[in-house]
Amino acid sequence: MEDNLSLLYQDVILEHNRAPLFYEKRPDAQCVIEAYNPLCGDKFKLYIDIDGENIAAATFHGYGCAVSKASTSVLMRNIQGRALKQLPSLMDGFLKMVENGTEDQPADPEMATFLMAHRFPSRKKCAALSWQALKDWMTDR
Amino acid sequence: MHTASLRHDFPLFRHRPELAYLDNASTTQKPTAVVDAERFFYEHLNANVHRGAYGLAEKATAACEAVREKTRAFLNAPSARQIIFTSGTTASINLVAQSFAAERVKEGDAILVTAMEHHANLIPWQQVCLKNKARLLVAPISHEGVLDMTAFEKILRSESGKVKAVAISHVSNVLGTVNPISDVLALARKYSAVVLVDAAQSIATHSLDVQALDADFLVFSGHKMFGPTGTGILYGKEKWLDSMSPTVFGGGMIRDVAYEKTTFASTPQKFEAGTPNMAGIVGLGAALDWIENIERENIERHVQTLLAHATARLQSVPGLRIIGQAPKKSGIISFLLGDIHPHDLATFLDQRSICVRAGHHCAQPLMDFLEIPGTVRASFSIYNSKEEIDRLVAAIEDAQVFFGRLAIK
Ligand SMILES: Cc1ncc(COP(=O)(O)O)c(C=O)c1O
Numbered sequence: 001m002e003d004n005l006s007l008l009y010q011d012v013i014l015e016h017n018r019a020p021l022f023y024e025k026r027p028d029a030q031c032v033i034e035a036y037n038p039l040c041g042d043k044f045k046l047y048i049d050i051d052g053e054n055i056a057a058a059t060f061h062g063y064g065c066a067v068s069k070a071s072t073s074v075l076m077r078n079i080q081g082r083a084l085k086q087l088p089s090l091m092d093g094f095l096k097m098v099e100n101g102t103e104d105q106p107a108d109p110e111m112a113t114f115l116m117a118h119r120f121p122s123r124k125k126c127a128a129l130s131w132q133a134l135k136d137w138m139t140d141r
Numbered sequence: 142m143h144t145a146s147l148r149h150d151f152p153l154f155r156h157r158p159e160l161a162y163l164d165n166a167s168t169t170q171k172p173t174a175v176v177d178a179e180r181f182f183y184e185h186l187n188a189n190v191h192r193g194a195y196g197l198a199e200k201a202t203a204a205c206e207a208v209r210e211k212t213r214a215f216l217n218a219p220s221a222r223q224i225i226f227t228s229g230t231t232a233s234i235n236l237v238a239q240s241f242a243a244e245r246v247k248e249g250d251a252i253l254v255t256a257m258e259h260h261a262n263l264i265p266w267q268q269v270c271l272k273n274k275a276r277l278l279v280a281p282i283s284h285e286g287v288l289d290m291t292a293f294e295k296i297l298r299s300e301s302g303k304v305k306a307v308a309i310s311h312v313s314n315v316l317g318t319v320n321p322i323s324d325v326l327a328l329a330r331k332y333s334a335v336v337l338v339d340a341a342q343s344i345a346t347h348s349l350d351v352q353a354l355d356a357d358f359l360v361f362s363g364h365k366m367f368g369p370t371g372t373g374i375l376y377g378k379e380k381w382l383d384s385m386s387p388t389v390f391g392g393g394m395i396r397d398v399a400y401e402k403t404t405f406a407s408t409p410q411k412f413e414a415g416t417p418n419m420a421g422i423v424g425l426g427a428a429l430d431w432i433e434n435i436e437r438e439n440i441e442r443h444v445q446t447l448l449a450h451a452t453a454r455l456q457s458v459p460g461l462r463i464i465g466q467a468p469k470k471s472g473i474i475s476f477l478l479g480d481i482h483p484h485d486l487a488t489f490l491d492q493r494s495i496c497v498r499a500g501h502h503c504a505q506p507l508m509d510f511l512e513i514p515g516t517v518r519a520s521f522s523i524y525n526s527k528e529e530i531d532r533l534v535a536a537i538e539d540a541q542v543f544f545g546r547l548a549i550k
Binding site (some may be wrong): 004005008009011014018039041042063065066067085118120122123126136 | 146481482483484485488489492499500501505508515526543546547548
């Protein structure tokens with residue numbers, strides 16, 4: 001019964017929730033993106049600095065469940081120093097994986113731990129929250 | 142109360158016997174009688190209301206009108222004309238906000254709500270205020286979740302006649318607080334404010350006599366009292382209903398129509414444009430019968446027993462904080478467990494077939510006031526048992542171990 005739960009709440013996710021990476025408020029960042037789920041009230045701010053064509057710094061702060069917090073933490077780790085033009089495919093790959101449960105072998109094994117979110121339809125949104133917000137921001141730019 | 146045998150009366154539990162359904166503040170399950178009544182309508186009575194000049198349509202109309210009368214008796218309303226069928230509490234409140242408040246609340250006037258309202262009893266008034274340049278005033282509550290009656294009266298007094306309407310829930314869907322509704326109504330009357338009572342959370346457990354209360358408007362949903370979704374009631378004083386103009390137009394609500402103008406039918410028809418949810422209304426009638434048969438006092442007594450048991454058991458869980466500590470509560474208990482997010486806990490409980498609600502429960506301003514992001518909420522009904530609460534508590538204790546496993550290492 002709880003095996004299912006252990007698939008969602010793997011140690012990796014609980015660890016990121018307990019001690020998220022790049023967890024820092026930086027209201028003076030160049031871009032402050034809000035990742036907000038009005039259904040549950042979870043809300044993170046993503047603080048992004050851009051240097052030319054690359055992300056120079058990315059941190060986040062806010063409130064959310066273990067799944068959304070851990071997925072934001074993993075997102076932050078994955079975009080440090082990244083070229084902006086790589087972001088859309090990174091976001092799409094992750095969002096597709098969470099939505100459909102298909103694993104396109106994400107380069108980062110920690111990203112793959114969120115695959116199991118697709119088995120919990122009401123929790124998919126948690127895993128996708130910040131990734132979707134960053135994707136929308138990229139689209140609107 | 143033999144809750145085990147009552148449980149058999151609910152088809153959903155026959156199909157899902159494993160469920161501990163503790164989300165009754167969201168919606169209750171439906172007894173066989175209600176499901177059968179809807180089915181019976183479609184199998185034996187289905188025709189449009191108030192339209193056909195044939196026997197079947199007359200019977201269908203009579204079935205719906207019988208529920209109007211039944212609802213009148215349930216609320217002890219003076220007349221069945223004062224019972225309007227809507228799609229639910231939300232629709233009933235919006236009707237009053239649009240047809241009543243929007244017409245009467247002028248620039249500089251005010252509408253008074255409390256700090257514990259559901260969005261459905263907040264946003265409709267807020268929007269009227271924004272449109273009419275009126276003010277939305279909020280009566281404060283304590284951190285225990287008790288309405289501050291002194292502050293409430295002070296607002297009414299200092300506004301001296303500017304507060305045109307008061308909207309208040311009888312029972313808070315988040316905190317479980319039972320508001321002193323008679324006192325609220327008496328105070329409002331003293332200052333000539335018209336009161337809407339949102340009885341969504343009390344209709345199944347509290348006897349509500351609209352004449353004894355002298356309520357101006359009282360609203361509720363069918364689906365929170367064992368009835369079908371998409372059904373609801375608006376009760377109003379005749380003098381208000383007669384003076385209100387409809388805001389939804391169409392068939393079934395007119396007296397005379399020409400291209401230049403339309404004269405409307407009188408209440409209740411003028412507020413019921415279009416084909417109503419007839420099967421639902423008939424199901425609602427069956428729900429009213431079902432409740433009367435069990436008797437509301439018995440439902441309330443059972444729910445209070447469960448509340449006392451749940452409060453005692455949950456209080457003994459280390460790190461668990463009960464949100465809402467009013468002395469008078471209904472069968473609703475909100476809580477937070479350490480730093481475990483409500484949704485994570487709800488997902489854990491779901492794996493053990495325990496259904497609870499997690500989140501802000503459509504009361505964001507209340508969450509802001511309490512400085513919490515949301516809660517886990519367990520809410521009880523007649524078919525719940527102490528064993529289910531014990532299951533809940535055991536699962537909560539296991540969840541603490543499960544989510545805390547890395548911190549312990
Ligand atoms: C106090 C209160 N008011 C209003 C509502 C809205 O009811 P409905 O969604 O049935 O219209 C609810 C439902 O959650 C409620 O608890």
